[in-house]
Amino acid sequence: MRGPMCRCRRISARSASRISGWQIEKTRRLAGIFGRISRLFAENGTSRLITFGNVMFALGCYVRHGKEVSGARRGQPALKSSFSPSIGQMAGLVAHMRRLAHGESGSAVTIFALALPAMLALVGGALDYAAVMREQNRLQSAADATALAIAREMTIGPMTPDRVQNLATTYALANNADVARASGTLVENGMAVQVRLQKPAEPPLGVLSVLGGVSDLAASATARVTASSTPTKLCVLSLGERTNGGIFMHNGAAVTAPQCMLQSNSRVREAVIIQQGSRLSANLTCARGGIANSAGTVQTTLLTDCPPIPNPLDQKPEPSISGSCLFNNLKVRSQERRTLSPGVYCSGLTVEDNAQVTLLPGIYIFRGGPLVVRQNAEILGQGVTLMFSGRKAYFRFLDNSLVKLSAPVSGATAGMLIWESKSFVKGLNSWQNGGCGGNRDDDDDDNGALGCTVRTVGNALPKKTNEHHINSDRARELTGTIYLREGLLLIDSRRPVADQSPFTVLVVNKLDLYDGPNLTLNANFSGTPVPVPPGLGPIGAKNVRLGM
Known part of the structure; x- marks a missing residue:
């Protein structure tokens, strides 16, 4: 767009005489004028570059020839524009330009005025480009x-x-x-x-x-x-969202799960902890937060910032846990052989001292007390579900006890081997409240050892012995799903755990492995009629990457 033609009429001799006497260094004055023009431009916007150039051209005409700008017809304004600086601003600008004009000065200002729109468009375009990029x-x-x-x-x-x-x-x-x-x-x-x-x-x-x-x-x-030739199966899901070491492998611990995915839903920096000497073999290990590997041996894909996996069992209907007590604080000991029926076991069941208990198929509810198997005792059962309800309701497989259990093939609890009920009540001194126990026999979750948030040698927290606990070296067959919605599972045996099971799935709030156990998670779903609960089946993809 071309600027309007301007006609000039001569100004008074008095004004001309004031201009003709001015001498000054042109460069410094031009810099001052440009600064004032920039301020005017910033105050009045950027959408009328051409109009602003027309104004500057007219002012150049004024200074160069000592004449005012008139419209096409007498009495009309020369310019119509949304650019309308105040009278004070224009007066100050004209005063600066008139002082500059001497000899060829007006020509310089006119050229500057003509070039200014392009200069400002270039500078503004550069600033816009940087911001847009x-x-x-x-x-x-x-x-x-x-x-x-x-x-x-x-x-x-x-x-x-x-x-x-x-x-x-x-x-x-x-x-x-x-x-x-x-x-x-x-x-x-x-x-x-x-x-x-x-x-x-x-x-x-x-x-x-x-x-x-x-x-x-x-x-x-x-x-x-990447499509996996062997579909990946979810074998471990740690549900805790703010838990350090949702999956925690203490020095020397091992997990052998070559066809499995391990997932921690914890959002903290150390959602999965693999300490020195530990060994992890899995298809995929995924953490919502971070993974801390302190010189452990890893044969798996480690993936951080994973999306959380919703609890696949959260909405699964629970069987009724009401009913009268079949037994109250039952103890089977001293090499006794006994067969037990499904029902409600109040205040717990203890099997010890070389005794043997065989569980008939069905649902066993442990209300207000633990299931403890210890001192070379044995517990056997096929088609069983062990449910834990109320306070102090834990399972503890200790010493050299023999554990051979498998979940039901059908029915309301099909596939569920161990199930922590929604009515489970964690103790006052539970791991979530900073408690731990202190040794294998210190299992009081209300009054157990305190100070369990203090790290010990090796940067590890003390073992939580007052929670669900597998210490036995003969807990070899655990076929089915172990579901601990609020609980912690501590495994600190010295030999493989669950290695003789066709499959074992752990959905727990927190998993701790201490003192060199080898948790073996097979994923041979077709090797047993025990079903995998919905939401825990094959996944079938791995190796996430960006591409063009």
Whole structure:
């Protein structure tokens, strides 16, 4: 757009005489004038660059020739513009320019006025470009993070187009609250997810919007997973969300689970702890928070910032735990052989001193007391579910006791071997309240040892012996799912645990392995008629990565 032609009429001789006597260093004055012009420009906006140039051209005409600017017809204003600085601002500007004008000075100001719109457009465009590129980078980072988060979800469960779209919207808003539109699509035969994000461009000065036509920003990212020839199965799920060491492997502990996925839902920095001398073999180890590996031997894919896995058993209907007590504080000891029937066992059951108990198929409810098997005693049972309800309701397999148990094949508790009821009440001195016990026999969860939040040698917390506890070297067969919604499972035996089971699944609040046990988690689901509860089956993908 060209500026309007200006006609000039001569100003008074008095004004001209004031101009003709001024001498000053041109460079310094030009710098001062540019600073004032910049302030005027900032106060009045950036959308009328050409109009501002016309004003400066007219002022140049005024200073160069000592003449005022008139309109096309006498009595009309020469310019019509939304740029309207105050009279005081214009008077000060004109005064500076009139002082500058001597000889060729007016020509310099006129040239400067003509070049100023382009200069300001260049500077404004550069500032806008830098701001827009920063926002574009933020949007691309959000797209990358969103695609990776959805791909991690693909490693822990099946995906549908609707679920991918919902996750794309949720994660995009979490990563960049300004996103206006998010889309997620399954591609590459369901083994990759493509995310596209869009938002309005908001350059701070508006130069790119006016001159460059920039209105929207867009970013896309693709994340892929690798199909597993051997489908991955979820074998360990730690439910605690604020737990240090949701899965904790003390010095020398081992987990052997080559076909399994281990997941900690803890969001803390040390959601999974693998200490020196520990050995972890698994298909995938995933943590919502971080993983701390202190020189442990690892044969697994370690993945952090994983999405949490909702408790797959949280809504599973519980069998009735009411009813009268079949026994009260029953003790089987001194090499006695006894067969027990399903029912309610109040105040606990103790099997000790080389005794043997055989459990008939059914549901055994331990209300207000523990199940303790110790001192070379034996407990055997097929098709059984052990439920724990109320206070002090724990299981403890100690010493060299023999444990051979398998879950029911059918019925309300099919697949459930050990089940901590929602009516379970944790003790006043439970691990969640800072308690621990102190030794194997100190199992009082109300009055046990205190000070258990103080780390010992090796940077480890004391063992929680007043919780669910497997200390026996002969707990070899535990077929089914062990579900401890609020409880901690401590394993500190010296020999393999559960290694003779076709499969064992642990869904616990916290899992602690101490003093060199080898927790062996087989995943031979087809090797037994005992079913895997819904939500704990094969997953079938691993190795999340970003791609083009």
